[in-house]
Amino acid sequence: MRLFGTTRTGTPAPAGRGTWCCEFELSGDAVPRAVTEPAGQEQARVLVRLHGEPLGYLGVPLPPTGLDVDDLVRLAHATFARGIAAHLAEEGVHDERLPGRPAAAGGRCPNRVVADDLVTVVVCTRDRSAVLASCLERLRRLTHGAVEVLVVDNAPSDDGTRRLVESVAREDPRFRYTVEPRPGLSFARNRGLAEAAGRFVLFTDDDVSVDPDWVQGALRGFRRRDDVACVTGLVCTADITSAAEAYFDARASSWSSRTEARLFDLAGDRDASALYPYAPGIFGTGANFGFDRDHLRALGGFDEALGAGTRTRGGEDLDVFVRVLRSGRAIAYEPAAVVWHHHRADDAALLRQLYGYGTGLSAFVVKCLMSAGTRGEVLRRLIVGARRLAAMPGDAGDRLDGRSARPDGALRRELLGVAVGPLLYLLALADLRRRPHGVPSAP
Template identity: 30%
Template sequence: MRASVVICTHNRAVDTVEAVHSVLAQKDINIEFEVLVIDNNSKDNTKELFHDTNWPENVRYILESRLGLSYARNRAIREANGEFIMFLDDDALASPSWIQEVIKVFELDDQIGCVGGKIDPIWEGGKPDWIPDEIIGLYTLMDFSDMVVEMKPPYFPFGANVSFRKSVFDNIEPFREDLGRVGNNLLSSEESELISRIREKYKIYYTPYGSVQHKISKSRLNKRWLLRRMYWQGISDATRYNKSSWGLFKHILRIAQAGLLILLCMNNVQKVMSQLVKISYRNGTIVGSFRNSRGLNT
């Protein structure tokens, strides 16, 4: 089998069904693939919906009872039969040529271990004016290049549309299970951490042609969500790099600088949000560093 498409989900039954249908709607494809729906201990009707629907034989429902996105993703890696493992978010929709365009890139070179693709937004209610362009990636959106290119450091694909050559996991550990979302928290960085390790032995590529659309729900289109997302990014980075609380003074200084800039640009909502995001990130890094010092992130 050539490809295993993986959709990990937690309490998004309707979105997940739409994601599966988008994969099954691939056009002009003669590639054998399967779809793995990894139910990460959902409490909605995800299980019933999949058991009550007459899916094709290549769609498999798998329950992963340990709550955490990395647990779900690693379960998928163990279950996958495909030569390539293609991750699609449960609130994303695959383009009609997604599978074949991603596999085309892998076929360019056996040393390509990971391929990321373009991620376009579906804004529920439209994009708010207060979101600064430089932090749009926090909404898991990517438009890295107009052509197929190698992604050099410090750039990484995003998890809403990222694929791996399964054989890389023969000698590389999969996702770190102390990183990644668990329920409603926004811990992250498990993708970039894994890709950093893969990059030591393999090439990382990007394609604009194997694209997906990512739904940005109204619940995320508020300042509170964005600041909370960045706060957890700070905790994630502190956990990933095992930062200690000794760098506290540096973070406090950066917070003070951001606060001063807010006072200087009060009439520009995007600039104010840019600085508030930096403050939230630094606060998260401080909290994460103290958690590391006390052994709470292990």
């Protein structure tokens, strides 16, 4: 049974090298389901969940007849026995069906969140109404009772997005449309933040397919501790049918493969990385994050000199993570907040994205160097950071494990972005000075 189908394009991966990505709920009688149909892959990556909570991934062969449910159940118990036992113990359940398929979740399920908090979901988009339609269809399936979906149309060149959202809103009043005329993802996100009615604001991208229980997963993260001001979640790869998708999947492992909850702050819950808290990928990604609305407003929102659609092309996510931590609040990584991301399917698009990663990262570093509060911390990490950046493409190649080749020029494009990012940030600041209300927040 599939949840939602979509058509992907791009250079096909070598025969048998692609991976069909799906999920499997261990309890009840559900069958594997996915956001895309199999496309001739010989391997499957299965996210195993128990009462919605991710336990981890299984890599299995994908025969033409499809996955065998009984085999998945046996393999899940063999692989995730400790996680299954811990979940059921927290729920207070002794299930005589084990090691078969557990019963449905009970009232004490740790992944069951009962809340009436109004949550605003913000989707920023620009001239991609065809892609956005799939995103909105999935958002219509959200199960949280008190939710509004705000689509921010960023500097549109036509009325396609407005017409699409208005057609959806006629059937589902939870959806509404607004426009942000200034081009740039941070401008668009700040527009959504300003208009959000919810206590919590969740952001996702137009190329993302959300899980129906995504909002509840995020709320679980906010309940991890009273000082949590930001929640990130699991961003699963939606499918791998091209070499570019395979490479990006390997690069994205820091936020696409972790299935254990984690708290981050500047006190006792620090990551062991020598770059912490200035390292990209530790906390999560902007395709799946949410904030305490009032706290993010107090921080000044997103830095409008950073992000897609500006000269710098990125860096705004890491910037806001660091500012949350430096404000004395915590970040919760909550794998129960699941979304599925469609990666760039061709080499040209992937190389543009890697270039943007480079420009955004060095632009963010320069911002920190320009601030007395963060200058010393960043200077002490520059050498380690440079070494880590140089090793990143090789690490991704190792994770590919021969399944696909690294795109030609990947490292060169990213390093070029790093080299020009500082200049681009200064130019972006000049752009903001020529615009009203364009003052970036201090890190």
